[in-house]
Structure formats: C-alpha cells, structure tokens
Amino acid sequence: MASSPSFSVVSFSSVNTEPYVIRLSSRQNLVPINPRRKGLGNFQLRGRNTSLINASVSFPAQEISSSSSQRRPDELAASIFSKVMQTDRGVTLTREQHLQVAELAGELNKYCVDSPVKSPLIFGDWDVVYCSNPTSPGGGFRSGLGRLIFKTNEMIQVVEAPDIVRNKVSFSALGFLDGEVSLKGKLIVLDEKWIKVVFEPPELKIGSLGFQFGGESEVQLEITYIDDKLRLGKGSRGSLFVFQRRN
Template structure:
C-alpha cells in the first residue's frame, strides 16, 4: 500500500486511502513465545464450525487458506467479486480466534506486507486507481509498526515501467479501545528517481484489529474495508 483518510489498514491515508485505528503503545511488553502467546487465547488445535464446508478449520488452516486466496493478487485487484466474498468468509471465521485485547498484543510490532484490501485501490490512493495503474505499477506496499507508537507506510511503484518511485508516510499511534487504533499521519512524501517532495497535509486513519498472530494481522477499516497484513 492529495492526502485522503484511508479506510482500513493504515497504508496511505487520505489521498492514499488506508484507514486504521491506533495501535496500542505498550512500552514494557516483550515478545512472547508461541506457547505463551497461546495462553492469550489462541488454540492451534481448536476448530470452528464454518458455514462453508470447503473452509479449513482451526486457526492454522484458516491462516493458510486466507493467504492462499490473497497472495499474488496485486493487493486484491485481480480478484473477482465471488473471490472477495470467499476471503471475507475466511476472515470472519478467523476472527473468532482473536485475542481479547489485540491492541495490547506485542505481535503488532514489526514489518508487514499489505497483501490484500477488499477495496484494492484504497491502499495507495490515486496511484492504485484504475487510471493510476495505467502509469504506476505497484511493486510493494509495506507497513512498519515500531514500539511504542510509530507507524511507517510505504508504497513502492514503477512509473511507466522504467522509473522507480515511492510514497511514504509517518504517523503516531493512539489506542482508542481494546480493538480500535487511530493513526495521525504527517504529510506524505513522494520520491521519484532522484526527485523528492513533501506535499499535502496531515491525515487520519482508523483500524480495528480483528485477528493477529505470528504470520498475519487482519484489520477492518472505519469504512468497512478488510485488510490482510502478512509479516515480512
């Protein structure tokens, strides 16, 4: 993944469109082992009752299933309506395994690849629109969450296939409640070859964390967009 507030995952707000809520700002939390993390409420051996019998059950199977549906889809651009529906069904089942207060989970920190958005043009704004994609080919959409309260979003692209560029944002996290976070971003910065400029103004995004583990994080934007983040 003009500044615009994004709807759900925290990539490029406003003109870039990833909205999210603020992540927690735990200062003394350390990363826990997988066994300890399970004590937070995730049971790898548990299973769920799903409406679609084709869905794999259990968190590990559901994580594998959702990743298989969204990777290499250009953030969801290549998926059809029915395929987006399948992703939403898996996400709905997977959120049943979410820890009780995900904003306090230390696993939120790290580097994430924004592999999917139910509104595929949301992360990246105009650069990802149907018109923008005629000129800009997205190479990567990354979000880095640093303790205690920093978020860095970057969309890397190629202009007309030969000139590399990127748009980046830096923001401050704020916890709204046990699930929702808010990020206030500074004005975006555009780099195109050796040229660099900062433009626009501040923007705000909100995101609800609906699931998180060592591999992925799911987010639901304030406007209903579903995001899938894959840990790098």
C-alpha cells in the same frame, strides 16, 4: 480527512438416551409406571410373587461430529493467503472470491486474542497483501488509471514501539522510473481493538527528487485477528485488510 494516500494498519458431542428399566415378575400383567410416556418406558409386572427381577437396558451414546467447516486458525490463515497472493493485493479477484476471503476472515476473527491492540505481535514489518477496496491502500496510485501508470512493487507497513507507524508504497512509473510514497504517523489506541493513526503529509520520491505534498490525514482500523504471521484489519468504512509479516 485529507485524500492523501494511506493504508491502515472438531469437537464431538454425545447424545445419551436415558436408560430404561424393565421390572419382570411371574405374571404377564404390564402396568406402565408413567403412562404419559410413549413407546418403551418404565414398566412393572404386578402379581402375587413379591420377588422382582430388575433389568436395565442402556442405549449406546451417539456421537455427532461438528461441522467440517470448523478449522484451526492456521488452516484458515493458509486458506486466506492462498486466495489473496498473486492477485495484485485483491485487484484481480472476482466479487465471489472477495466474499470467500471475507468469509474466511470472519471465521478467523473468532480466534482473535483479547485486546489485540495491546499484543506485542502488532510490532514489526508487514506486507499489505490484500484489501477489499483497491484504492484504500495507496490512494490514487491504486485507482484504475493510476495502476496503468504506476506499477506497485511493494506496499509495506512498519509498526514501531511504542506508537510509530510508517507506510511505504514503492512503484515504477511507466515501467522505467522508480519511486515511492511514504508516510509517518502516530498510533493512538481507541479501545481494545480499534486504533487511529494520524499521518504527517506524505513524501513522494521519484528518482533523486523528493518532496512533501498534501496535508495531514488519519485512518481508523479495527484489529480483528493477529498472530506471528498474519494480521487482519477492518477500516472504518468496512474495507478488509490482510497483512503478512515480512521475513
């Protein structure tokens, strides 16, 4: 694969105690119906009187709330956005903070629609707001040295029906020279969650100059969650991506 810059696309339960039945008669001789049961159980008082008084004792159901960590999808999405925004797409986060984002994404994955690659929600303009590996989106422009020279302004992915993907990274070089790297690719569906995008050689523009460089490249991405505002993806090497739909 070429090394040219690219980026991928409270429930409650009840515990009911079994009702106990106590049968009373005039004599005080208690005989357990089921002697193997311990504690309060079913008893019958035997005697000459054949009339029996039946009484049942029911215990109230106990309500057990689910874990407070179970939150709605919109709450989980809001938490992810709050952790990744204004972090230079994850660059400034600590290892512990990256793990927190991964944990939230794992919870949100449970709410993913079936066959997300077939959802029309994938189409549109998306901002890349986070990646667990800083160099996955943008390649060398996002390495430690690259970030010293190139300040990333925008990182956008456009998915057009039926199968076109356009990636663009805009930057300013040395603080005064504007430029961008753009790629156009073809989206190929691999299964219900995985896609592959084969990109043409990237095009670099700096000021009024523009030229292509490098060769073709391809990426594979699993769509693990999608809604009208958020898309989560995991690359073939395990990198986590967070996309936010543009206004």
